[in-house]
Structure formats: C-alpha cells, structure tokens
Amino acid sequence: MERTKAIRNEIMCCMNCGDCRIAFRTAIERFKVCPIREVHPSAFEPFFSRGKMNLAKGLLRGDLKPSKELADIFYQCTSCGSCREVCHQSHNPYIQNNVCKYLDHIKVWEAVRADLVDAGYAPLPRHDEITKWMEKEHNPYMEKHEDRIKWLEGKKLPEKADVVFFMGCTEPYRIPEILKAIVKILEKAGVEFTILHPDEYCCGSVGFRVGMRKIAEELAKHNFEAIKKSGAKTVMTHCAGCYRTLKEDYKDLFGELPYEVVHASAFILDLIKSGKLKLTKPIEKTVTYHDPCHLGRHTGLYEAPRDILRSIPGLNLVEMERHHQHAWCCGAGGGVKSQYPELANKIAEDRIEEAERTGAKILTTMCPFCGRNFKDAIEARKTFIDFKDILELVIESIE
Numbered sequence: 001m002e003r004t005k006a007i008r009n010e011i012m013c014c015m016n017c018g019d020c021r022i023a024f025r026t027a028i029e030r031f032k033v034c035p036i037r038e039v040h041p042s043a044f045e046p047f048f049s050r051g052k053m054n055l056a057k058g059l060l061r062g063d064l065k066p067s068k069e070l071a072d073i074f075y076q077c078t079s080c081g082s083c084r085e086v087c088h089q090s091h092n093p094y095i096q097n098n099v100c101k102y103l104d105h106i107k108v109w110e111a112v113r114a115d116l117v118d119a120g121y122a123p124l125p126r127h128d129e130i131t132k133w134m135e136k137e138h139n140p141y142m143e144k145h146e147d148r149i150k151w152l153e154g155k156k157l158p159e160k161a162d163v164v165f166f167m168g169c170t171e172p173y174r175i176p177e178i179l180k181a182i183v184k185i186l187e188k189a190g191v192e193f194t195i196l197h198p199d200e201y202c203c204g205s206v207g208f209r210v211g212m213r214k215i216a217e218e219l220a221k222h223n224f225e226a227i228k229k230s231g232a233k234t235v236m237t238h239c240a241g242c243y244r245t246l247k248e249d250y251k252d253l254f255g256e257l258p259y260e261v262v263h264a265s266a267f268i269l270d271l272i273k274s275g276k277l278k279l280t281k282p283i284e285k286t287v288t289y290h291d292p293c294h295l296g297r298h299t300g301l302y303e304a305p306r307d308i309l310r311s312i313p314g315l316n317l318v319e320m321e322r323h324h325q326h327a328w329c330c331g332a333g334g335g336v337k338s339q340y341p342e343l344a345n346k347i348a349e350d351r352i353e354e355a356e357r358t359g360a361k362i363l364t365t366m367c368p369f370c371g372r373n374f375k376d377a378i379e380a381r382k383t384f385i386d387f388k389d390i391l392e393l394v395i396e397s398i399e
Contacts, residue, residue, distance in 0.1 A: 001059055001066065001119070003111035011056045013103040020049035020083035020105075031322065033082050035329045036336075039346035046073045049083035049105055056112055066119040074113055075124055076343065078336045079106050079209060080329035081297035089325075106298075109334075113211030126339045127210045135215050138201035139169040140338075149197045151176030155183075163193040164232040166223075166246065168239035169202050170368040178368060181391040182238055185268060188398055189276040193236070199226035205241040208249050210335040217253060220245075224254055238264040238391070240294035240367035241333070247299060263295065265304040265366050268394065272311050279397040282314030287393070288360035289317065290351065290374070291327035292367035305366050305390055312397045318358045320351075328354060330365075332373040348377035355385055366390050 004011070018024075020033050032038050034048035045051035052074060058064035084105040116122040123131060130140040137145045151172050165186070171178045186193055201223055207216025223246075227235055237243050240263075247261040271277035287309060295301045302324050309317045322328045331337070331347025352374065355363045363374060363385050374387045 001112075001115045003115050004056060004059060004108075007104075007108060007111055008060055010103045011053060011060065011108055013100060014050065014053040014057075015100075016050055016054070018050055019086050023086045031326065033086050035078060035080065035082070035331060035347040035350070036076055036343060038350065039331075039343055040076065047076060049087070052077070052109065052112075053105075056108060059112070066116055066121050068121050071113075071116045071122045071124065074109060074116065075122070075127075075210070075335060076340060077109055077334050078293070078329050078331060078344075078347070079109055079334035080293040081106050082293075082326070082329065085297050085325045110208065110211060114213050115211075117211040117213070123210055123212055124335075124339050127206075127212070127335050130338060131207055131210070131212045131215050134202050134207065134219065138219065139173060140202060140206045141169055141173040143173045145198070145201075148172045148200065149195070151179050157194045158192060159194065160231060161192045161194040162233045163191060164227060164230055164235050165193050165195050166203070166235050166237040166239075166242055167195060167197075167200060168237060168242040168368070170239060170241075170372070174372065175368055178238060178389055178391055181389070181395050182264060185271075185277065185391065185394060185398070189271040191271070191276075194230075196223075196226050196230060199223075199229075201226075203239075203242045203245040204249070205245040206335070208245060209333070216249075220250055220253055224250055224257075227259060232259050234260050234262055234267075236262045236264055236267045238366065238368070240292040241369060243301075244294035244298045263299075263301055263304070263366070265295075265308060265390065266301065268391075269304045269307050269311075272308065277394075277398065279312050279394065281397045281399060283312050283393060283396055284314040285362055286316040286318055286358075286360045287362045287364055288320055288355050288358045289323075289390075290320070290330065290355070290363060290365040290370060291324060292365055292370050293327075293329050293333055295367065296327060297325055308390055308394065309364070312393060315393070318360055320354045320358055322354065330367075330370040330373045332369040337369070337373060344373055345376055345380065348373045349381055352377045352381055352383060352385060356383060361386060362393075363387050364390050364393060 037048035204216035
C-alpha cells in the first residue's frame, strides 16, 4: 500500500465528524453529500467518505488487509468530490476546521485503488476489460482506433494549427453529433483548428480514476508528446473528463505544460465576447444547468457554461436546489457507470427529479458522460424534461 502510506498524514486528518454525510457545518439547510450513500441498498458507513477513511486508516495500521471485498467498497464511489468540498469549507464563521483543508479525498480514493490494483485485488471485472482494450485500441469503448474519425466523414482539416481539438473517446464513438456541433461552431467563428489523429489516444482518465496507473500514464505520455510535436498553443476539449485529465493529471505527471488546456465552454464564450460568434436566434425556453464534477469541483469551472446560456436570446436559466460546488453528481464517474450501472442510474434519477422541480423543460450540461447517463434516467422516468448539450443550444441560436 505504498501510495496510501505516502499520504498517511492526509488520511489521519479525518476526525470522523461526519460532515461528509450531512453537511451540518454549513449555514444553509443541511443537505445530503454522498450520492452513493443515498442510493446504496445498505447505505452503511463504508459507503460514504468517513467510513472509507476509517478503512484506509485500518489499512495503514495493519488492522485490515487488502482484499476483493475491500476493493468492492472502494470502487463504489463516483469520485465526485462532494465530500471534499464540504469537508474543506464552513459557511459558519464560528466553526473553523482548517486542518480539514489538508485532506484531498479524491487523491485518497485513487491512491487506495491503485494500491489494490498493485496488490492484485483490482481492477474489477468490467474495468479490467475496458483498460485492456485501452491498451490495444486506445479507447474504452471496444472500438477500433481508426474509427475515432469516422464522424468526420472524409472532411479535411489542416495538418497543423495553433488550436488542437482533443476529441476524447465518448463523443467520436458514441455521440458524434456533439463533435459535429463543435466543428460547426468553430468554422462559423472562423477558427482554424486541427485534430491529432492518428496520434490522439484516450486521455487516460478512466485508468487514472480506477487505479490503473500504468496504462493511464502510458496514454498520457503518448498524448503529451503528440501535442508537443504538433506545436499547438491551445488544446481545447469538450469532454469534462478529458479536460480534468489533460489539465490536472498531465501537469502532475509532466510539470508545467508548454500549451494551454481550455474547455470548450471557455473557448466558445471568448468567441461570443469577441463578437466572432453571434447568437441571434431566440430560444424561448426555461433551462437548468448541471455542473459536471470534473468541471466544477475538480477544476473550478462554473460560470463559463452559464454565461453561454445567458448569451442566448430569450433563454431563461434557472438553478436547481444544489448547484455550483454543491451540485449533485450525475452518477457516471469514477468507474461506477461501467461496473455498477444500477447505482449510476439511481443517482441520475435523483438529479433528474431535482431538475423537474425547477419547472425547466431542458436539462443541459457540457459533459458527455453526464449527458449519456441523464438520457438513460430520463428514459427510465418518462419525464417531461429533455436533455440537450449546451453546444446544441448554441447551434440552434446561430442558425
């Protein structure tokens, strides 16, 4: 358990207050924190942060030994970061707990998972299947690498450009219409860009999240070298998981990056503000926005997507009860959607129910993982709400 031992001091900062179950230190009304705990059939202590921290302490003390049963518990977590957010903050000026800010919960979960992989008790079956395919064909969707650009349908792009559009895996293999929307927006604004294919591989996010560090770091190194070789000044991506990985994980691995990583929301907002992209067609609808965990709590990007929505004439943006740093997870992250789909679906249905209460007709976000999980939940609930990516709304407004 070398990775876990390396962050022993952080883990020992957990004082078992239980704020990661119900946020009692906040001045606002108490609210639920951990999505897994709220939907898990047992909903017992190991299924939210405090319990997992105590398990990590048990591993460090030698009271517990690594096992498949322990792995099953640690992988039932979306790594959304809600526990970290609540632990690190207190809106009540009379209650301060600065030592908590030393503890990075997501780093702990990923360290334990990586150690469980090294010890031979992980990955779990579906994660093993996915990561083996990532080694073979550089994507987690059991698709051929050369099919990553089928969505281009023969369209030619420049060999080199200052802006590289990093496609990711989910969109080219599962929702190519989103990539086509990005291309349409960039061309409308006169942006010269290119892609890295055949040099673009999976960013490695899946591997990092489920503890498969070796394959994740190999993919990361390949992409990092490919981007450097391209001479790009800016790497833009729409996938929230790719954005978090390219921006944060790559920096942890390689130090300061010789290029800027920008999310599509910030990139498109700049085009709108500079007048290069004009949103003129009104959309007379009420919309609510979901903060993806990888954009919000993981990287602090909250306002750019909302500012795009506010730029669309006629559109009425309303917030759900839990938003910004307190937004409820969609349920798909951290390997949960692939290994525990029933938990992912229940969490997504909770979020859809919250969206319904706003009265909005459209739920929107800028994360393909969130989008796919929400569509599954919307179909299951037979609700009146429709899901659209923000890019689809932008396309409606510029046509």
